[in-house]
Amino acid sequence: MKWYYSLRFLIVLKLPVLIRLLLKRSYKYNFAKCTELEEVFPDGVSSDHPAYHPKMDRDKDNHACE
Template identity: 65%
Template sequence: MRIQLIAALLHSPIQLLHLAFQNCTELRKKYPNGVASDHPAYSSKHDRDKDGYACER
């Protein structure tokens, strides 16, 4: 079990960051102006207008 978790973290650490922010309200607590698509916290589900910037105001 532990080896599988370590393998998952090494394989896709950025994907796990996406789980940290369930919505824009949560993301904005840490990044008040949103995040660009090259930021590790970016998730397309938070980019409603598909402009490459998530949770902008």
């Protein structure tokens, strides 16, 4: 029965924190369009970069503003 309460604790209290952290990581930089992003990152950014945003990846190759 102890494991049930531990699992419940993780789901209820820790899951929202993990979701917020994941979302925060994805959108650390906020560029309105590719020309703004290219001023800072001339070669574009890959999907694991904090500046990556799916709306800037037109060809869906996991590399924005290339």
